[in-house]
Amino acid sequence: MLAGQTYFQASEIAKPYVMGATGPTQFAAFPTTGAGPLRRQSFESVLTATMGSSSNTMYERAYASVQQRAAQFADRVSTAIASGYSFNALPNTGTLSSLQQQLRTVAKIVSVRQSLGLSRQIFFVSTGGFDQHDDLVRDQPGLLANISSSVKMFHDSMREIGMENNVTLFTHSDFGRTLTSNGDGSDHAWGGIQLVAGGAVRGGRFYGAYPLLETNGAWDVGGGRIIPTVSADQYAATLASWFGVGDADLVKVAPSINNFAARNLGFMV
Numbered sequence: 001m002l003a004g005q006t007y008f009q010a011s012e013i014a015k016p017y018v019m020g021a022t023g024p025t026q027f028a029a030f031p032t033t034g035a036g037p038l039r040r041q042s043f044e045s046v047l048t049a050t051m052g053s054s055s056n057t058m059y060e061r062a063y064a065s066v067q068q069r070a071a072q073f074a075d076r077v078s079t080a081i082a083s084g085y086s087f088n089a090l091p092n093t094g095t096l097s098s099l100q101q102q103l104r105t106v107a108k109i110v111s112v113r114q115s116l117g118l119s120r121q122i123f124f125v126s127t128g129g130f131d132q133h134d135d136l137v138r139d140q141p142g143l144l145a146n147i148s149s150s151v152k153m154f155h156d157s158m159r160e161i162g163m164e165n166n167v168t169l170f171t172h173s174d175f176g177r178t179l180t181s182n183g184d185g186s187d188h189a190w191g192g193i194q195l196v197a198g199g200a201v202r203g204g205r206f207y208g209a210y211p212l213l214e215t216n217g218a219w220d221v222g223g224g225r226i227i228p229t230v231s232a233d234q235y236a237a238t239l240a241s242w243f244g245v246g247d248a249d250l251v252k253v254a255p256s257i258n259n260f261a262a263r264n265l266g267f268m269v
Helices: 036-052 058-082 098-111 136-160 232-243 247-253
Strands: none
Touching: 036 058, 058 098, 098 136, 232 247
């Protein structure tokens, strides 16, 4: 995860790994020269002793375990990223947006998946600025342009390494925006449109009914707030099915899926 931790990536077994836009944050106190190596050795000895002592609380042992994994994974992942493929679509040089930097890191990890022992992986990246109570007309074109170019650059990167059919990019947001204006922008709403891209996507079409962009219409429940035509659970279940989750286990990923007749929206091959 390159933009914080999400419930979507956590399970009873899987432990999410959080890093920054360009990779893991290194421990500043452990340089590879001078007193750094000895300092790290002492730090790891303290962690090992803490985890192995029954006199310490479960919280102390858990904290020490997390610290130990952080130090080990930072080295391993950073080394792997440094040896990753140099993409033409997402170059190491030049100016990239924060979202594009995150996607470049994801692409590099995909390129070295075998050395990291990865089989199936979910990455979380994010970009903000869409809570547009103000200046919607001014700001939204640039925000959407960044999404558009970032998705294309990432998909082109996957093509460079022959992984376009194995990697699917999808967007998700926790709220939509109203059709009505508050004078200079919009307010929080319900329904929204999401993008799914990749070689395994039945693309070039809409899934669900395209909303009627009219106030006081059949789908407007007041204040320009539109009722969604498909649910987030259906969306998640469709992606999870492609990812390999069995039908009987979909309720663990999408707890409300049984409330809907269509468990699979059909946008994945």
